[in-house]
Amino acid sequence: MTTLRLVIFDCDGTLVDSQRTIIGAMNSSFTQLGLPSPTDDAIRRVVGLSLHESMVRLHPGGSDVEHQELIAGYRSAFFEMRSAPDHEEPLYPGVVAVLDHIEQEGILAGVATGKSMRGLKATLARHAIHDRFITLQTADQNRGKPHPAMVQRAMEEAGVEPDNTMxxxxxxxxxxxxxxAGAYAVGVSWGYHPVDELHTAGAHAVINAFGELNGALARFMALE
Structure with a gap:
């Protein structure tokens, strides 16, 4: 039987439904530079990557200066949208219940995201779940996804081995x-990439609602 000691969650598209804000801020950044806006689908495809890698993919012919200007414009627009009184960026249904279950089982929780540390902390604080996570890893302090650096650093901070990490x-x-990183990988179907692509990427399991994660935890614990 395998002991699960740490669960590392992505943020955007996994814990938080931030699609409207991300797409709006990205469109604003391109418009400010007089560039054609990427399609919504193209933007969804880069969610999770670092901002620099996202801009390189969305504007492949651009110079480094343009990419930096796009990043600055995105951050400014994102902050402005997030500060609006009517701003909505809800947690997906079942998040708090899953965090409660993990805590009750004595399992640690962390986050690994393409967001900046400032953005991540603001998001978690808005939903009053910041103190539920023992380790926070962001793309402005590590190499971005899909490089394993964020998971490796999270495991190091938590004192946990890959065999005990999801x-x-x-x-x-x-x-x-x-x-x-050698961890057990679980995909969620409600985010930005199709389920078949999650399986092809090597997901050990894919769940369709947060309520199904408890079953995935049990299956992990049953592994030899």
Missing amino acids: VVGDTTYDIEMGRA
């Missing part, structure tokens, strides 16, 4: 990151 995320970048 990564939960909605994109192939999350699955590839988890697998590369």
